[in-house]
Amino acid sequence: MASVQQPNAPTPKPSNPTSSIPDTCKVVSAVTIAKSLLAEVAKDLQLLEYKPKLVGLLANEDEHAKTYAEYSAKTCKENGFDFDLRVVSKADIEESILAANTDKNVHGIIVYYPIFPSPRQDQYIQQLVALEKDVEGLSHKYIFNMYQNIRFLDxxxxxxxxxxxxxxLAVVKVLEYLQIYNTIMAYGNRLFGKTITVINRSEVVGRPLAALLANDGAKVYSVDLDGVQIFTRGRGIKNDKHEVAETDMKLEDCFPLSDVVVTGVPSKAYKVDVNMLRDGAVCVNFSSDKNFDGPAVKQHASIYVPAIGKVTIAVLLRNLLRLCHNRDMAESYKHMARQARRSMDVxxxxxxxxxxxxxxVKKAIAAGYLNEKSDTLAVEGSPLPAGSKDKTKTDGLMTELETLWSQLPELNIKEQAEKQEELDRLLLALDESFQKEEK
Amino acid sequence: MASVQQPNAPTPKPSNPTSSIPDTCKVVSAVTIAKSLLAEVAKDLQLLEYKPKLVGLLANEDEHAKTYAEYSAKTCKENGFDFDLRVVSKADIEESILAANTDKNVHGIIVYYPIFPSPRQDQYIQQLVALEKDVEGLSHKYIFNMYQNIRFLDxxxxxxxxxxxxxxLAVVKVLEYLQIYNTIMAYGNRLFGKTITVINRSEVVGRPLAALLANDGAKVYSVDLDGVQIFTRGRGIKNDKHEVAETDMKLEDCFPLSDVVVTGVPSKAYKVDVNMLRDGAVCVNFSSDKNFDGPAVKQHASIYVPAIGKVTIAVLLRNLLRLCHNRDMAESYKHMARQARRSMDVxxxxxxxxxxxxxxVKKAIAAGYLNEKSDTLAVEGSPLPAGSKDKTKTDGLMTELETLWSQLPELNIKEQAEKQEELDRLLLALDESFQKEEK
Structure with a gap:
């Protein structure tokens, strides 16, 4: 009953027509999911008027890092992005980042870790990457926004x-692809009603992932060696962002309650005991080790995703496009804000x-697109005396200008640019009309 | 993160941009769901070369039945179907059904119940409606197939x-619309991993519904006054069809485990205790009484469907189209089967x-499209002696005919009709070629 079939379309002939029962576990590969993301990326890329450039900074001899760098180069090029791999010494990494930060032709920066023996030093390096070029989303501001469920920069x-x-984000995209996110529900709440266990609570993946999923409405059991924590937005997801609660639950208590189990245990030895899974659970592994025994998990899971690496690279390109978009948006909004102030001035x-x-202007100041400039804002306007022909003309122009300004913030970049001429004409005409009146 | 947004498309501006949290419960009306079904129906209707006609038989003075009859008339006409309401006496109902059964211009029959004081007599009347015109799917054969998870008649x-x-079926369509059916999974298994409580185990709706959902992979708690039964296809849905198990569980044990709660309690007094629901449960009511207190359920549910009546009527039209399709299919398959036998005969x-x-021919006999005819099937063929020119020609024609017959059963009605001429030509040529050889 599930599929929407046209009665007159050829009816699919099941191999076992009596019951039409196929394999009960659907295995979905990262390649399949990555393809659908890359198709979106390609569509968005076409809308840009330039070719985004990603700079990769490799300052170690790590074989994994090298392989990853080569793979990102390949994926970039295959998908219409520029990629520039810069192999530098540890001593030069800081300077190289700062140079790329200020280079207008660079749209995104990825640094391959580990570089220094001390993780703290690597973290310091991480924070050097300019916010507007941080394609990996590792800047403190991005991480903070993610935990706080703040979805915009401005x-x-x-x-x-x-x-x-x-x-x-790659795990989120996997769960979207698997229709665990229910698009019937409002954006931001689409995991409401889902219980998800995440085995791994590292600062790099596990904890941010638990927060992301909980912010989207899920009840998340976040599991590591120390025990289980519950991430939720509270009963009825009434809170704006997730909260974390300690619990005495064990992993084996979480399994039977979980619609989805996401694993990221960096150990060849670790395997989920699939007999504890809820029947028909969705199983996703993001560890480079196989945390599920393939044949065994297929006996119990409804969907199984054995790895997500290729999705992560697709997400990297998606982030790069977002950075480009943010940059263009910032420019456009700054311009608009200045025009708004000019209109006020006139x-x-x-x-x-x-x-x-x-x-x-007020919003642009709050968003950081414009500096406070108290003299302009302080001007108290007053209506002109009614009656004259010039007054009528001025009123008409003012109405036009008001309308234009109520529309402009809702437009996209291209539409905003198109309205530029109209705005200039209006301001000029208005200035003239004012002067006539005042004569 | 849930929605797929183009970076360059205008970003939706949330009313509360810090967290972008809208109402947590999505209320979906039957009208919305019915509309999407009727759009499908309209598309399928266009493919038919005739206008399907539904006959409604009203043999009672029941006000509800009258209203329902009028409403079905209205919906039929609005959606491009013919509707013929026949008001008859109780004494004439049997004859009226039989007349409609044999009338080639009637494609579907709906009888409005109750007619007789005894439910048994109404059930007898129900079984009078010809299988190929039973738009309500109440014939024993259909009900049997549903319970047995047999999805085809032939x-x-x-x-x-x-x-x-x-x-x-309307409830199934509601759950499909709400994306509870996960289309990532194979057809027939798309509820695997979902737990659904159905409160109502009547023979008309509750029990068949529990069976349908379990056959599609769900774990169903079927609840009535006598207690709770569990309908499933077993651990890992390894069985072809559902089995029913008794349990000592109470309704309050089912709620916290259920992703979906479907109610059909015919009582104004009955209300689900929403505090027992799993947080974010999906709630669907098919009773004409409101089994959920609206404001209360919205505090806990992720999706709430208050009624499904309009979906049921849309499903009625969908069934009518299926009947038309089945009729055309039967005709086409019978013809094909006769042609296959003719080919064998030649x-x-x-x-x-x-x-x-x-x-x-073998399949058509098994499906009931053709009678057994042992003499034809008993003929043992043998290859012709190789060598002659005629032999080569015959071989070529035989290959063509074999190919055609391996393709024909996979084609739809229209395509089958188009191949008719080719088949006739081939059989004629083959017969000639055989005769030449044999001279």
Whole structure:
């Protein structure tokens, strides 16, 4: 009954027509999921007027890092992105990052770790990458936003989305592909009703992942060697963001309650005891070790994803596009904000208020697109005396300008650019009209 | 993270941008779901070369039945179907059904119950409706197939789908719309991993519904006043069809385990205690009484469907289309089967076997499209002596015929009709070629 079939379309002939029961576990490969993400990426890339460039900085002799660098180069090129691998010494890594930060032709930076023996030093290096080029989403600000469920960088304008760390986001994308996210529900709540166990609570993947899933509405059992924590947005997901609660539950208590089990245990020896799984659970492994025994898990799971590496690389490109978009958006919004202030200036010069533009200026200041400039904002406008022909004309132009300013913030970059000419014409005409009136 | 957004598309501006948390319970109306089903129905209707006609038989003074009859008339007409309401006396109902059964211009029959004081007599009336016109899916054969998870009427040809009873099917369609059916999984297994409580175990809706859902892979708690039964296809859904197990569980034990709660309690007084629901449960009510307190359930559910009546009518039209399709399919398959036998006859007359056609004949006999005819099947063919030019030509034609017969059963009605001419030409040529050889 599940599939929507046209009665007149050829009916699929099941191999066992009496019951039409196929394999009960659907195995989904990372390649399949990555393909669907890369198709989206390709579509979005076409909308850009330039070719995004990713710089990879390799400052170690680690074979894994090298392989990963080569693989990212290959994926970039295959998908229409520029990739520039810069092999540098440990001593030069800091300077290389700073150089790439300020290079306008670089849109994203990825640094291959580990570099230094001390993880703390690597973390310091991580924070050197400019926010607007941090394709891996590892900057403190991005991580903070993720935990706080803050999804935009420029509230209240909301033109720039906060970047999410690649591997946790890859797991999210896997769960979206598997339709665990229910798109019937409102964006931000689409895991409501789902219980998910995440085995791994590292700072790099496990904990951010648990937070992401809980912020999207799930009840998450986050498991590591120390025990189990529960991440949720509370009963009825009434809270804006997740909270963490300690519990005495054991892993074996979590399994029977979990719709989804996500594993990331870096150990060849570790295998999930599939007999404890809820019948029909969805199983996803992001560890490079196989945390599920393939044949065994297929006896119990409804869906099994054995690895997600290729999805992570696709997500990296997606993040790179987001960075490009954010950059273009910032430029466009800054320009718009300046224009709004200019509109206010023209009007206030003649003692008139233009509310829609003023609203944009206020928001732009809050979003960080414009500096506070108290003199402009302080001007108190007052209506002109009614009656004259010029007054009528001015009123008409003012209405046009108000309308334009109430529309502009809702437009996308291209549409905003197209309105530029109209805005210039209006401001000029208005200035003239004011001057006539005042004569 | 859940929605797939193009980075360059205008970003949706959440009303509360810090967290973008909308209402946590999505209320979905039957109208919305019915619309999407009726759109499918409209598409399928276009493929038919005639206008299906539904006959409604009203043999009671029941106000509800009258209203329902009027509503079905309205829905039929609005959606491009003919509807003929026949008001008859109780004494004439039997004859009226039999008349409609044999009337070639009638494609579906719906009888409005109750008619007689005894439910047994109404059940007898129900079974009078011809299988191929039973739009409500209440014939014993359909009900049997549903419980047995037999999805076709003409196994092993599998051209005619078995009809499902309207209200249980409407609930299935609701759950499909709500994406509880996961289309990532194989058809027939798409509820694997889902736990569903159905409160109502009537023969008309509750029990068939529990069976349908379990046959599709769910674990179903079927609840009525006598207690709880568990319907499943067993651990790992390894069985072809559901089994029923008794349990000592109480309703309150089922709630916390259930992803979905479906209610059909015919009582104004009955309300589900929403505090017992699993947080984020999906709640669907098919009773004409509201089994959930609206404001209360929205505090706990992720999705709430307050009623399904309009979906049931849409499903009725869908069933009517299926009946039309089955009728056309039967005609086409019968014709094909006769042609296959003719091909065998032509060949066997000359002592040659045509395996693909023979396979079709065997299947058609098993599916009931053709009668056994032992003399034809008993003919043992043998290859012709090789060498002559005529032999080569005959071989070529035989290969063509074999190919055609291996393709024909996979084609849809229209494609089968198109191949008719080719088949006639081939048989004629083959007969001639055989005769030349034999001279």
């Amino acid at each position: 509230i209240p304008m909301c033109g720039q989305k906060s970047i999410l760390p690649c591997t946790p 009007c206030s010069l003649h003692g008139v208020k233009i509310e829609a533009a003023e609203a944009v | 196994i092993p040809m599998c051209g005619q789908k078995s009809i499902l009873p309207c209200t249980p 060949c066997s007359l000359h002592g040659v076997k045509i395996e693909a056609a023979e396979a079709v």
